Amino acid sequence: MKRLKILALSSLVLALVSCGGDKKESSIPTADSSATTTETTTTASSSASEYDPKRGLGKYDETNVDVSSFDPAMAAQGKAVADxxxxxxxxxxxxxxxxPGWKGVTERNTPHWIMNFISNPDPMIDVDPELQKQLELCLVRMPNQGLTDTEARNVLEYMREIDGAK
Known part of the structure; x- marks a missing residue:
């Protein structure tokens, strides 16, 4: 019985550690910890007031996400990443x-919003009211999968294919 308890506890700890994401930040306090906390709080507050629900937060916008034509090869690569x-x-x-399911996601959101969200979900979850509603439904915060720019763009193209882009 004792071995079973140890095995169950070890499995739980392993599961929690493996789902922790790829955060590279240290949790060890430093001399500037309070300054960093204040700066982060100020940035989050200003981000919330300046948040554009059509664009999201991040480096992508209509100038650097071109979806004028569908690329089946990119969609195939996106499917491989998504799988x-x-x-x-x-x-x-x-x-x-x-x-949530992906059907219709490219009809509900702009391409650059999707790119910003899938490449760095945390800041957007913190300020986007629709994402906060999804979090209440799903009860699980989307982890940052560490997608490269190319992977994110390919996944977007796969999502477009799911929604009927040709």
């Missing part, structure tokens, strides 16, 4: 798994 990093939580239908 590894996304599909364990998202279905390609409108059905919710852990996170």
């Amino acid at each position: 590894v990093k996304c599909i364990s939580c998202h279905k390609t239908t409108d059905e919710r798994l852990v996170g």
Whole structure:
């Protein structure tokens, strides 16, 4: 019985550690910790007041995300990335798994909003009212999957394919 308890506890700890994300920040306080906290709070507050729900937060906007034509090769590469990093939580239908289904996502959001969200979800979850509603429904915060610019763009193209882009 004692071995079973140890095994169960070890499994729980391993699961929690493995789902922790790829955060590279140290939790060790430094002499500037209070300055960093104040700066982060100020940035979050100003981000919330300046937040554009059509664009999101991040480096992508209509000038650097071109979706004027559909690229099946990019969509195929996006599917390969999604199969590894996304599909364990998202279905390609409108059905919710852990996170919401992808069907219709490119009709509800702009391409640059999607790129900003999938490449760095944390700042947007903190300020976007729609994402906060999704969090209340799904109960799980989307982890940052560490997508490269190319991977994020390919996943967007795969999402466009799901929604009928040709």
